[in-house]
Amino acid sequence: MDLLALADFVLVARHGGLGKAARAARRPKATLSRRVADLEAALELRLFERGRRDLKLTEEGRALFERAGALLTELEETAAVIASGSERVRGRLRISAPLLFAQMAMGRLAAEFSRRHPEVRLEVTADDRAVDMIEEGYDLVIRVDPAADEALVGRPFLHDRLVIVAATDRPHLEGGPVAAVVRGGDGAQEWTLTASEATMALAVDPVLRLSSLVMIRDAVRAGAGAARLPLSLVSRDIAGGRLVHWGDVPGSEVALWALYPSRRLLNARVSAFLDLLRQSFPQAAPEELAAYLDA
Known part of the structure; x- marks a missing residue:
């Protein structure tokens, strides 16, 4: 394959047309058109549908x-670093993170990353939806137990689990339904919990429905009822006596993954952020996230 023709194809695709690409690169439009046609002939594929104007x-x-553009960008960045003799990480890094993790940790992580790599322009978006990395231009996404995706690779960097907590002690475990603070449309009338190696059922009466786990925690702190919450979110309250740990929710273990596009050349900015995650949570335990927030 002619790499020069491939680079010209990426140039035209990135600018959305021959004219814009020619003006941006200050090269003849006819040359770019010929290079794209040569690439199509070599691949025996039509890469563009040609209209009257675009x-x-x-x-x-x-x-x-999508593949070649990312690879060529990485090659250009690698060549620039080698040519300058510099190991500094630079450029723009866009990250999407789930709302709770973003609220709890991304501010401090972003500040530390910026301190280490001042030439990187970091942009973090808090979003619980499954963003399309390629279409929306993200370099890295953080997700909870993501579905398998052939276009992405990644690694878990933090584990968590659900616990049942309340502002009062265990007598509420006996007798009638327990007042519960739940998330959104959770319609469960019974919770299962494990305490002292015994598993039991707990009847609950949802008295509050809130959309945010932080709101749920705050309501539980104020005595509104019991709730199922991530250990990382309430471990400091348990240790400080503000909340009582009733038990764990069986089978509630989750992992936070850092995902990035599958490619042979890993973006240097992504690699640097992955290093920061590993250093911040070396054991990948929920207690580490709580301790990180207290540090």
């Missing part, structure tokens, strides 16, 4: 642009 990527063209 070009539109075919399905095959979009797939090639």
Whole structure:
């Protein structure tokens, strides 16, 4: 494959047309058109649908642009670092993180990352939805137990589990339904918990429905009832006596994953942020997140 032709194809695709690409690169439009046609002939694929005024990527063209564009960018960055003799990480890094983790930790992580790598422009978005990394231009996403995705690779960097807590002690475990603070549309009338190696059922009466886990924790602190919450969110309250740990929720273990596009050349900025996550949570335990917030 002609790498120069591939680079010209990426240039045209990135700018959305021959004219814009020619003006941006200050190169003849005819040359770019010929290079793209040569690449299509070599691959025996149509990469663009050609209209009267513009070009539109075919399905095959979009797939090639997503892969080749990322690879060529990494090659350019690597060459620039080698040429400058510098190991400094630079450029823009866009991260999407779930709302709770973003509220709890991303502010401090972002500040530390910025201190270590002042030439990186870091942008963090808090969002619980499954963003499309390629289409929306993210370099790294953090997700809880993500579904398998062939286009992404990654690693878990933090584990957590649900515990049942309340502002009062265990007598509420006996007798009638317990006042419960639940999230959104949770309609459970009974919770299962494990305490002192015994598993039991607990009848609950949802008296409050809140959309945020932080709101739920605050309501439980204020005595509104019991709740199932991540250990990382309430371990400091348990240790400080503000909340009582009634037991664990069986089978509630989750993992936070850092995901990035599957490619041979890992973005240096992504690699640097992954290093920060490993250093911040070396054991990947929920207590580490709580301790990190207290540090």
